[in-house]
Amino acid sequence: MSADQVSRGALSLDNVVKIYDPDGASVMAVDHCSLQVEAGEICMIVGPSGCGKTSLLNAIAGFHEIDGGSIRLDGQPLCGPARRQAPIGPDRVVVFQNGALFPWKSNLENIAFGPVAQGWLSRAEARERARVMMAEAGLAGYEDEYPGQVSSGLRRRVEIVRALINDPAVLLLDEPYRALDALTKSVLHEALLEIYYKTRKTIFFITHDLEEAIFLGHRVVVMTARPCRPKRIFEIDIPHPRDYSVLTSKRFREIAAEVAEAVNEEALKSFVRGEKEG
Amino acid sequence: MTANDARPSLNRLAETLSSLAEAFRCPALYLAVLGYALMLGFWYLTVQVLKLPRFAQMPALTDVLKEWFSRDPAYGVSIFTRIYYQHILVSLRRIGIAFALATSLGVPVGLMLGWSKTFRDYVFPLFEMLRPIPILAWVPLAIIMLPGDELPVVYLTFLASFFATALNTMLGVRSIDPSYALAAQCLGASRWRIFAEVIVPGALPFIFTGLQISIGVAWFSLVAAEMISGQFGLGYLINTSYTTVQYPTLVIAMFTLGIIGFSTSALVRRVGEALMTWRTRQLAMDGRG
Amino acid sequence: MSSEVSLSVAGHERRSSRVNLRRKLFAVSTRRAAISILLALLLWQLGASGPGWLGARIPIIGAAPSPVAVAEAWSHLVADPHYWRSWYLSLFRVLFGFASATLVGVPFGLLLAVNPTFRRISYPVFELLRPIPPLAWVPASIIFWPTQELSIAFVIFIGAFYTIVINVLGGAEAIDIRLIQAARSMGASRGNIFWRLILPGVAPSIRVGMEVAIGITWEVVVAAEMISSGSGGAGGGLGFFIWNSYIGGSYPNIVVGMISIGIAGYASSAAVRLAATRLTPWQRS
Numbered sequence: 001m002s003a004d005q006v007s008r009g010a011l012s013l014d015n016v017v018k019i020y021d022p023d024g025a026s027v028m029a030v031d032h033c034s035l036q037v038e039a040g041e042i043c044m045i046v047g048p049s050g051c052g053k054t055s056l057l058n059a060i061a062g063f064h065e066i067d068g069g070s071i072r073l074d075g076q077p078l079c080g081p082a083r084r085q086a087p088i089g090p091d092r093v094v095v096f097q098n099g100a101l102f103p104w105k106s107n108l109e110n111i112a113f114g115p116v117a118q119g120w121l122s123r124a125e126a127r128e129r130a131r132v133m134m135a136e137a138g139l140a141g142y143e144d145e146y147p148g149q150v151s152s153g154l155r156r157r158v159e160i161v162r163a164l165i166n167d168p169a170v171l172l173l174d175e176p177y178r179a180l181d182a183l184t185k186s187v188l189h190e191a192l193l194e195i196y197y198k199t200r201k202t203i204f205f206i207t208h209d210l211e212e213a214i215f216l217g218h219r220v221v222v223m224t225a226r227p228c229r230p231k232r233i234f235e236i237d238i239p240h241p242r243d244y245s246v247l248t249s250k251r252f253r254e255i256a257a258e259v260a261e262a263v264n265e266e267a268l269k270s271f272v273r274g275e276k277e278g
Numbered sequence: 279m280t281a282n283d284a285r286p287s288l289n290r291l292a293e294t295l296s297s298l299a300e301a302f303r304c305p306a307l308y309l310a311v312l313g314y315a316l317m318l319g320f321w322y323l324t325v326q327v328l329k330l331p332r333f334a335q336m337p338a339l340t341d342v343l344k345e346w347f348s349r350d351p352a353y354g355v356s357i358f359t360r361i362y363y364q365h366i367l368v369s370l371r372r373i374g375i376a377f378a379l380a381t382s383l384g385v386p387v388g389l390m391l392g393w394s395k396t397f398r399d400y401v402f403p404l405f406e407m408l409r410p411i412p413i414l415a416w417v418p419l420a421i422i423m424l425p426g427d428e429l430p431v432v433y434l435t436f437l438a439s440f441f442a443t444a445l446n447t448m449l450g451v452r453s454i455d456p457s458y459a460l461a462a463q464c465l466g467a468s469r470w471r472i473f474a475e476v477i478v479p480g481a482l483p484f485i486f487t488g489l490q491i492s493i494g495v496a497w498f499s500l501v502a503a504e505m506i507s508g509q510f511g512l513g514y515l516i517n518t519s520y521t522t523v524q525y526p527t528l529v530i531a532m533f534t535l536g537i538i539g540f541s542t543s544a545l546v547r548r549v550g551e552a553l554m555t556w557r558t559r560q561l562a563m564d565g566r567g
Numbered sequence: 568m569s570s571e572v573s574l575s576v577a578g579h580e581r582r583s584s585r586v587n588l589r590r591k592l593f594a595v596s597t598r599r600a601a602i603s604i605l606l607a608l609l610l611w612q613l614g615a616s617g618p619g620w621l622g623a624r625i626p627i628i629g630a631a632p633s634p635v636a637v638a639e640a641w642s643h644l645v646a647d648p649h650y651w652r653s654w655y656l657s658l659f660r661v662l663f664g665f666a667s668a669t670l671v672g673v674p675f676g677l678l679l680a681v682n683p684t685f686r687r688i689s690y691p692v693f694e695l696l697r698p699i700p701p702l703a704w705v706p707a708s709i710i711f712w713p714t715q716e717l718s719i720a721f722v723i724f725i726g727a728f729y730t731i732v733i734n735v736l737g738g739a740e741a742i743d744i745r746l747i748q749a750a751r752s753m754g755a756s757r758g759n760i761f762w763r764l765i766l767p768g769v770a771p772s773i774r775v776g777m778e779v780a781i782g783i784t785w786e787v788v789v790a791a792e793m794i795s796s797g798s799g800g801a802g803g804g805l806g807f808f809i810w811n812s813y814i815g816g817s818y819p820n821i822v823v824g825m826i827s828i829g830i831a832g833y834a835s836s837a838a839v840r841l842a843a844t845r846l847t848p849w850q851r852s
Contacts, residue, residue: 418813520706539698
């Protein structure tokens with residue numbers, strides 16, 4: 001692994017503000033949020049439902065504009081006062097909560113979509129490369145099946161490979177495992193870590209699941225209830241590479257207790273207000 | 279014949295019915311048969327047995343059946359006469375042309391209406407102003423404006439079908455999960471590619487639902503148009519058999535219309551299923567197929 | 568992302584610029600709409616008055632009455648009581664047919680959904696007769712019913728009835744079975760489940776069915792009026808008005824009739840939508 005690979009994907013969020021305006025009433029979703037994500041880091045974002053963390057991800061991805069502050073990627077400005085909305089692009093690919101694999105394309109065609117769309121591989125070449133990547137990810141045999149025919153766990157893995165084939169600087173994951181059962185999740189966690197160890201991509205991962213956050217992340221950022229900003233940042237000093245035995249280790253339990261306390265405080269605020277999830 | 283003798287043939291009957299039931303995917307075929315029998319029985323009773331005064335003018339079931347399947351029908355229309363099929367073919371031809379035109383125009387217009395705000399801003403107001411006008415209200419204008427006898431009929435059918443297709447297509451485009459388009463953008467797709475590889479396939483299920491509605495609407499308009507003006511065709515047949523008091527033929531025409539209409543709908547649905555195998559498989563996996 | 572909770576956060580309310588932005592957006596859409604409508608009217612006028620400025624008649628559009636002629640005809644008709652009587656007759660038929668179709672169709676659809684035996688007997692017959700367009704029933708209806716009004720009403724009924732039943736059925740099937748199971752586990756009786764669970768659950772589909780059915784009703788009313796007027800009946804109504812204008816050669820009146828029906832149809836749809844929204848206050852359209 002060359003040094004270049006590790007030095008891509010540093011995100012710098014600087015006093016980001018996001019305000020929504022449904023039916024005329026302004027709602028601030030993100031309140032002067034500042035955060036630095038290092039290149040090659042797995043950064044887990046945790047917070048109560050509806051606190052605005054997806055808004056952050058959307059802003060980074062370029063799905064909507066920000067109303068204040070700026071975001072940079074590897075020093076280059078993505079969006080800021082001069083340009084409110086970041087361009088959407090393959091350097092920051094999103095893996096969606098409910099999955100966005102194209103149901104009308106086979107798994108292989110889904111994965112091959114990116115390089116063909118961007119024009120740096122021909123269709124045949126892209127399919128070949130997709131085949132190789134699927135094999136590496138342990139998905140061999142499912143190339144010609146449609147997303148609707150395979151399990152949701154498998155779909156998520158295909159979607160991650162679909163993102164990775166584009167060699168993005170940052171992988172943006174928006175609660176991708178939210179709808180999956182615990183058993184599938186644990187398999188997917190280990191699969192994700194395997195991929196990470198091979199590619200060292202910067203991962204910006206939003207989740208509700210505290211164990212998931214602590215297990216996967218280098219750092220866990222606990223967000224406040226809406227409007228969100230970082231409340232506390234925990235350094236997870238459990239060494240990588242990690243496997244599932246980590247879950248029962250003493251250090252894990254200690255960290256989990258601290259993080260839970262921080263999150264519950266915010267979750268209670270959110271609950272009392274009766275806020276709807278994002 | 280004793281009860282014991284009757285049993286094997288009853289068993290065979292039951293087996294035939296249940297395998298038919300599987301073929302038609304109708305869990306209780308015997309009940310469906312019962313339903314038809316009740317309807318026909320009601321008809322037979324009221325007209326031929328009880329001879330109720332209200333039903334005095336209705337053609338008898340046996341008369342209709344005799345007429346439909348006779349080699350030499352009294353009013354000249356049965357499954358053995360050429361003219362029966364001529365009427366059917368004329369109606370089918372008109373539906374074919376009108377539906378094909380409506381689809382080839384309606385789907386692109388609908389896609390554009392759904393996809394491009396500019397297009398929608400300019401075109402949708404006109405579209406929505408013309409749509410509430412019932413198709414038949416166009417008849418006199420169509421006769422005045424379009425030359426010949428055939429063209430007004432086809433135009434009216436086309437118009438009804440076009441509105442239904444375009445509207446449903448537009449709604450289909452706007453119902454697509456926005457995540458797909460966003461994902462495609464993340465993956466670097468140009469606007470055109472998103473349209474061709476995400477929007478169009480994504481809207482296809484809605485488009486086909488719209489097409490099924492559209493063909494129904496087309497038949498509706500066609501029959502009406504044929505009844506009012508036109509030569510040949512099932513609607514024309516209905517009208518003339520009514521005015522010339524050939525009531526058995528009237529009923530034959532109505533039932534034929536029902537069967538043909540159903541078949542064309544089923545055809546559209548089949549084509550849709552063939553084009554979207556990914557969806558059939560997905561629905562099957564969900565236990566619904 | 569939905570932020571449906573309108574929570575004004577202290578110190579950060581941004582009112583005016585956002586609302587203004589929305590107003591501006593509206594302005595663009597309405598401007599474009601106005602442009603395209605005006606353009607269409609202009610083309611229509613030019614096309615219809617071809618002989619005047621082109622010297623020759625433009626095919627198809629040239630035969631149509633021009634917008635100016637239509638406007639003129641309309642200004643005369645507004646004072647004519649027969650014109651308004653046509654409105655009244657058509658509206659009455661629409662209302663009557665629609666109401667009866669709803670009153671019969673909703674219970675019928677619910678019964679189909681709730682009682683499997685009834686459904687297995689009736690549904691095949693229902694499906695068999697469904698592809699027959701309502702208008703194909705007109706002659707049979709005229710033969711059967713004693714008065715012309717009843718025969719028209721019957722045809723209208725058939726048109727709307729099918730739509731409503733299909734929608735009710737679809738809505739009943741879509742009710743989440745878990746809601747029913749939850750109710751049962753809480754000890755609800757069958758009656759309770761029906762009135763408090765199924766009926767409200769079906770309400771949105773009834774609403775959709777009604778909205779579609781009103782459109783079909785207008786189609787059938789106009790068609791039925793035109794057809795029965797063709798066979799010598801003096802049924803009246805806007806459909807009859809159009810046909811009569813055609814026979815009598817007053818072509819601009821045809822277009823007036825068409826537009827009138829369009830307006831009446833649009834207004835009835837809006838009325839139905841409004842009434843139906845009361846049925847389902849929990850659902851924003």
